[in-house]
Amino acid sequence: MPDARASAPPALRPLYAVPAPFTTLYEEIADCPRCELARTRTHTVPGSGPAPCDLMFIGEGPGQREDELGLPFVGRSGQFLDELLASIGRARTDVYVTNVVKCRPPGNRDPQPDEIAACSDYLDRQIAGVQPRVVATLGRFSMARWFPGERISQIHGRARTIDGLTIIPMYHPAAALRDGSLRAVMRQDFAQIPDLLNASPGATS
Ligand code: URA
16 A cells, blocks of 8 residues: 555645544455445545544535545645634544545545444544544535434534434535625634533533
């Protein structure tokens, strides 16, 4: 496997830090044989950021750049995510970011239900280790974990408390790159995050 770290731009290198609670987990993910995506990936993309951490983002799955570098959200969607984070005074290095599936679906196709199921215990363990106050889901695949059958156009930006965790569903940054009108919508949804972080647990409906 090519060494992703060596070819990564220096600015991204801090994102390779493995938080202590995830040493074993990231090793397990690196060798994961659980689904077909293992056959076509270049690198696994476990996640980036500290654990524990108050704020966690969950996207869909790695794209081409993420597969090359082994880091989540480092392509065009990631640039927009970084802008959104800056708008609430946060940096990539102080939030935890991961995806529903840890390997790139070929050609950026949607992750399939069996692939999401194969990866779901990794995500459970990440949530348990990160212990976030707020989880922002990015796009419909991570949203479906907590809000199955609901429509993102109707529930984005409306935080709910589920099993003691505050979850705010958001559009995927790639949707805002395709449809520029969603950029402002995403900015507004992000603007709620600081208040959610400051609210007492369970303060949402
Ligand atoms: N899109 C995602 O959902 N995740 C990434 O890591 C990159 C793009």
